[in-house]
Amino acid sequence: MMAAEAGSAKNTLAAYRSDLTLASDFLDRRLGAASVADLSRLGEHWLALSRSSVARKSAALRRFFAFLADEGLRADDPGSALPRPGTARALPKTLEHADVDRLFAAIATRLARDPLDPNDLRLAALVELLYGSGLRATELVSLPRNAIAPDRPYLILRGKGGRERLVPISDRARAAVAAWRDTLAQDRAWLFPSGKAHLSRVRLYQLMKALAAEAGIPPERVSPHVLRHAFATHLLEGGADLRALQSMLGHADIATTEIYTHVDSARLVELVNTRHPLSDAQRMPRVDGTKGEA
Template identity: 80%
Template sequence: MTTPPPGAGEDRALIERFLEMMTAEAGAAKNTVAAYRSDLMLASGVLGGRLAAASADDLTRVGTAWLDLSKASVARKSAALRRFFAFLAEEGHRMDDPGTALPRPGASRGLPKVLDHADVDRLFAAIADRIARDPRDPNDLRLSALVELLYGSGLRATELVSLPRRAVAPDRPYLILRGKGGKERLVPLSDRARAAVAIWREYVAEESPWLFPSGKAHLSRIRLYQLLKALAAEAGIPPDRVSPHVLRHAFATHLLAGGADLRALQAMLGHADIATTEIYTHVDASHLVALVNARHPLADEQRRVDATPRGA
């Protein structure tokens, strides 16, 4: 029997977790999952079973091994590895994302899914309709707290479902989250989110260590995903447009569009690299144009020229 290289087991476990996420949250087809598994395991083999810990130089070496492949094949393999490393960074398994070192053969990165304000309003309207039912269903109160925290604070799915019962204090407008390596960050909490959590917590057993318990553990990521899909359908939004990460992205996008500082947003999202924040926060180009026209010093100069009477 061939002994697997050091790190191969860890690679395989993380790859399977990534593929589980692709199936559950991204709705990837079986053929896509199979292709991603093949691409990731082959790249892991090139690096001796240490793909998850790969450096930018390692990925450059992987890209070199693809020189004889077609552009379409290289684009597919690069996409698989980039999504894998984005997943590792998002879930806290890495503090960086080396995926930028992978080749991009004539392909541009697509914008992530985004919800506009009207979509978000429809989600909250659907939750309000649920809560208004008589008798009140505690599961609807749980859903309200979950969505308020996802959209109002930009939490990762894993961070959200594993929150301790006392993580949200009624007199503290922020959360303190501890990430990989013990690194802490402050996450803002809206008054709405604190109120929704306070109502839900009345239904959580005092002895529960989790804010969102389920059986002997906490609510799973998969179940969170399912709850959001059902809510989207009720709100008249295609379910494939809504996921925990889409709501986290909406948090970032809408804050940035409202004038939030990119560095402050980086801190709130827990991104080690500002480049990751730039990737996960898409701002409408028309907003950027309007911002330049309104705020750039030359805009004031142009307004003065326009206001000057002809012949003056």
């Protein structure tokens, strides 16, 4: 149902499968027949987990029991017994413009080597697309060989949930992709091949961590998703329209995109506190000529 009707992505299906399997193991393989008391006990077992993990697990199980009830496989739906911790939406991690400049400087140093390593061309193409187009990691590594055309400044992408969207591709990114693609054999199906398949998400993460270390940035601060966040944050800082940003990122709900307005607001507050003339809390002159608190 999740695959055929809801159109869930592979990663979502894998997460649901994992959560359902772990819950079933805890309940001695009796998940389908679990009672309200069983699910209350399961909720207590989750107490040591983060709120976000509990929320995700509860959502997966509630959908499972709703499915059983809809299909007539159960007469009741015990899902209401599962915890609803709520999730405090954290501000996404992002990078300053200077950090991004350092990443690209490290890439430029690599590309200046003689002889040139084709893997450095691949790295340049990956980072240009992550930061320049805001692609998700899975979307990026699974691009077909000819998905990006030299004469077309966009691509039509089928992303999360099977939703199609138009993704702008900068001149820089198209040039980087073209340089990398010239090194590929004609029979390769993927733009970023690896063995018989395409580059894995895990390997992409490793490449980003290694590049961060090379650029003098703590590796834990850089990941494919952080570069996607930087793409969105920096576009918004530059005056991008929120609806346009929602479309480019492929968010189903604009509330997801609105989190970047909080990032921008936090930056503005910081600017006021650190750059405003009154930020040093100087004493303001009183009417009598003395100074009072600012």
